Amino acid sequence: MTCLICGTPYQSTPTWSKLFLNQLDSSTCTRCFEKFDISDSTIDFTDFLRTPYEGTVDSVFCLYTYNEPMKEFLHQYKFLQDVALAKVFAGKLQQAFQTREGIIVPIPMHPEKLELRTFAQVDELLNAAQVSYQQLLVKTKSKTQGKKTKKERLKTTNLFESMSNIEETNYILFDDIYTTGATIHHAAKILKDSGAKRVDAITLIKG
Ligand SMILES: [Zn+2]
Numbered sequence: 613m614t615c616l617i618c619g620t621p622y623q624s625t626p627t628w629s630k631l632f633l634n635q636l637d638s639s640t641c642t643r644c645f646e647k648f649d650i651s652d653s654t655i656d657f658t659d660f661l662r663t664p665y666e667g668t669v670d671s672v673f674c675l676y677t678y679n680e681p682m683k684e685f686l687h688q689y690k691f692l693q694d695v696a697l698a699k700v701f702a703g704k705l706q707q708a709f710q711t712r713e714g715i716i717v718p719i720p721m722h723p724e725k726l727e728l729r730t731f732a733q734v735d736e737l738l739n740a741a742q743v744s745y746q747q748l749l750v751k752t753k754s755k756t757q758g759k760k761t762k763k764e765r766l767k768t769t770n771l772f773e774s775m776s777n778i779e780e781t782n783y784i785l786f787d788d789i790y791t792t793g794a795t796i797h798h799a800a801k802i803l804k805d806s807g808a809k810r811v812d813a814i815t816l817i818k819g
Pocket residue numbers: 615616617618619620640641642643644645
């Protein structure tokens with residue numbers, strides 16, 4: 613096989629989880645894959661003092677840190693639109709979702725941005741991981757809010773709308789990167805306001 617990242621041929625090693633748990637292969641050589649820095653950290657918000665804007669998501673689980681190889685990966689995947697790279701984290705994501713229960717909802721892109729980026733990067737990560745999900749949210753705002761402070765960003769009207777009925781059950785949001793948390797909190801707030809019992813989130817990277 614050829615490594616998706618460095619392009620050199622490699623031998624896929626049969627591991628216990630690949631054989632018995634049917635874990636998906638990362639399609640990368642060990643050397644490239646080991647450069648990603650595993651975070652596996654959970655940010656728990658259930659004990660946070662709830663304000664109308666923060667603490668709407670119950671927990672966020674982040675798989676990796678934002679190190680240099682991850683930065684390069686994101687650049688290649690998102691901006692150079694190398695959709696094949698969605699496979700790199702398939703096994704890790706598959707595993708993360710297997711151990712959690714809830715309806716999986718990817719964070720959507722604004723339609724204008726989707727056109728620009730050619731494919732839905734967040735959805736493709738889930739497709740590669742063979743994780744089934746429901747698209748329940750639409751992004752209503754496209755403007756980047758870079759110049760606003762975190763408080764201002766959280767205060768602005770919600771970035772999302774829900775498209776269909778939200779059940780009184782558990783939901784798991786999925787996004788590529790968790791930075792200020794504004795995106796995840798907005799999405800969780802919409803789900804909770806519409807009746808969701810609990811909303812957790814998984815992101816590939818902790819920014
Ligand atoms: Zn490689």
